[in-house]
Amino acid sequence: MNKIRNLINITDFTVEEINHLIEIADDIIANPEKYQDICAHKKLATLFFEPSTRTRLSFTAAMMELGGNVLGFDDASTSSTKKGESVSDTVIMAGCYADIIAMRHPKEGAPVIASTKTTVPIINAGDGGHFHPTQTLTDLLTISRKKGGLGNCTIGLCGDLKFGRTVHSLIEAMLRYENVKFALISPAELRIPDYVKETMDRAGAKWVEYEKLEDAIPELDILYMTRVQKERFFNEEDYIRLKDSFILNLDLLEPAKKDLIILHPLPRVNEISVEVDDDSRACYFYQALCGKYIRMALILYLLGIK
Amino acid sequence: MNIDGVHTGVVLDHIQAGKSMRIYELLGLGKLKCCVAIIQNADSEKYGKKDIIKVDGDIDLDFDILGYIDSNITVNIVREGKLEKKVHLDLPESLSNVIKCKNPRCITSIEQEIPHKFKLVNKEKKVYRCIYCDAEFTE
Numbered sequence: 061m062n063k064i065r066n067l068i069n070i071t072d073f074t075v076e077e078i079n080h081l082i083e084i085a086d087d088i089i090a091n092p093e094k095y096q097d098i099c100a101h102k103k104l105a106t107l108f109f110e111p112s113t114r115t116r117l118s119f120t121a122a123m124m125e126l127g128g129n130v131l132g133f134d135d136a137s138t139s140s141t142k143k144g145e146s147v148s149d150t151v152i153m154a155g156c157y158a159d160i161i162a163m164r165h166p167k168e169g170a171p172v173i174a175s176t177k178t179t180v181p182i183i184n185a186g187d188g189g190h191f192h193p194t195q196t197l198t199d200l201l202t203i204s205r206k207k208g209g210l211g212n213c214t215i216g217l218c219g220d221l222k223f224g225r226t227v228h229s230l231i232e233a234m235l236r237y238e239n240v241k242f243a244l245i246s247p248a249e250l251r252i253p254d255y256v257k258e259t260m261d262r263a264g265a266k267w268v269e270y271e272k273l274e275d276a277i278p279e280l281d282i283l284y285m286t287r288v289q290k291e292r293f294f295n296e297e298d299y300i301r302l303k304d305s306f307i308l309n310l311d312l313l314e315p316a317k318k319d320l321i322i323l324h325p326l327p328r329v330n331e332i333s334v335e336v337d338d339d340s341r342a343c344y345f346y347q348a349l350c351g352k353y354i355r356m357a358l359i360l361y362l363l364g365i366k
Numbered sequence: 367m368n369i370d371g372v373h374t375g376v377v378l379d380h381i382q383a384g385k386s387m388r389i390y391e392l393l394g395l396g397k398l399k400c401c402v403a404i405i406q407n408a409d410s411e412k413y414g415k416k417d418i419i420k421v422d423g424d425i426d427l428d429f430d431i432l433g434y435i436d437s438n439i440t441v442n443i444v445r446e447g448k449l450e451k452k453v454h455l456d457l458p459e460s461l462s463n464v465i466k467c468k469n470p471r472c473i474t475s476i477e478q479e480i481p482h483k484f485k486l487v488n489k490e491k492k493v494y495r496c497i498y499c500d501a502e503f504t505e
Contacts, residue, residue, distance in 0.1 A: 146478055147473065148477065148480070167472060167473040167475065167476060167477075167499075168473060168498065169472055169474070169496065169497070169499040172473075172497065172498050173473055173480060188499070189471065190471075190499055190500065255487075255500060255502065
């Protein structure tokens with residue numbers, strides 16, 4: 061029997077596996093008709109213990125475009141969690157009904173527990189401020205399609221680098237490609253955690269911290285903007301003080317490279333001015349589209365469907 | 367102060383002074399029916415002061431707990447009044463239910479009865495991280 065594969069952290073997959081997923085996604089984009097019924101009679105359970113729009117919709121759209129079905133909940137208050145059911149019990153139950161599970165949970169490490177409780181593949185669709193590997197796969201597919209590959213680039217990560225799980229996962233993923241440099245742009249209070257710095261150091265990666273976006277922007281090939289997330293703060297005062305730290309507008313983009321790509325995991329609040337949307341370098345909505353394709357590829361891969 | 371030698375059991379020697387009670391708790395020595403002696407602040411040529419624990423009875427020792435609390439401890443295993451084996455400890459690569467994750471965002475803060483597990487990530491600095499949330503453990 062094949063070992064059940066899960067995706068908890070992006071590093072669960074080898075570089076070869078990630079490249080394989082990107083190849084599948086590229087093929088889905090080129091030949092969508094080949095895949096439209098490939099998951100017929102398969103069910104994806106979406107267990108969303110905290111609210112999400114984009115991730116849940118993209119998982120749902122992905123499974124529907126593969127011809128499969130989706131069941132689940134998107135608000136813990138409408139599930140048995142409200143009655144005090146543990147993550148373990150909810151996952152065991154869902155594993156009885158579905159072929160694959162995508163779960164989001166506000167507590168860090170919840171998918172690790174889930175993966176020990178069921179024999180169906182678990183996809184981590186975000187666990188607190190920890191990991192969000194399918195967003196990272198989305199980012200990698202977008203970079204690959206827009207830049208023609210991964211590696212040999214300088215990537216600027218801007219905003220909330222302390223609680224920003226998309227940032228942590230993307231760094232871990234990009235570290236495995238050659239010659240990637242990181243510009244870490246954040247207010248002092250939201251700097252990248254030490255354990256991520258240790259990971260970069262162990263990998264021998266070059267990284268520099270900035271407090272001003274304008275200091276970093278001319279050298280960037282990729283600018284990854286993030287939102288300061290209100291839900292990660294225990295103290296509202298800190299959130300209000302830090303939420304407007306970086307706002308990307310056309311003036312700030314003036315010295316940037318012409319082939320820069322601007323990414324954002326979305327939703328944005330005000331960290332990218334709407335005027336940037338029409339700039340050819342803005343790729344964040346295309347990135348959301350890539351999210352559906354890479355999740356299609358991931359579902360196929362974890363279900364062992366070729 | 368006189369305390370009898372151990373006939374069959376263990377002597378935990380070179381415990382850093384002050385740590386013996388924690389070991390007593392973590393190893394559950396209070397639940398044993400055999401004779402257990404705790405000696406605190408004994409003179410030590412090597413460390414100045416040390417604690418010693420003597421257990422006169424069969425016990426399954428958790429070397430991970432001992433290694434984590436103090437890897438300088440020497441474990442003397444005694445059979446029939448003779449030293450059978452001396453075990454020197456090392457920091458364990460992983461810990462289960464020895465320390466608890468303090469990250470309020472960690473799943474261990476709400477999920478019932480799951481083991482608190484940690485992995486060693488930096489031996490020199492004795493850094494352990496929670497296997498669920500990756501938070502660094504601090505004493």
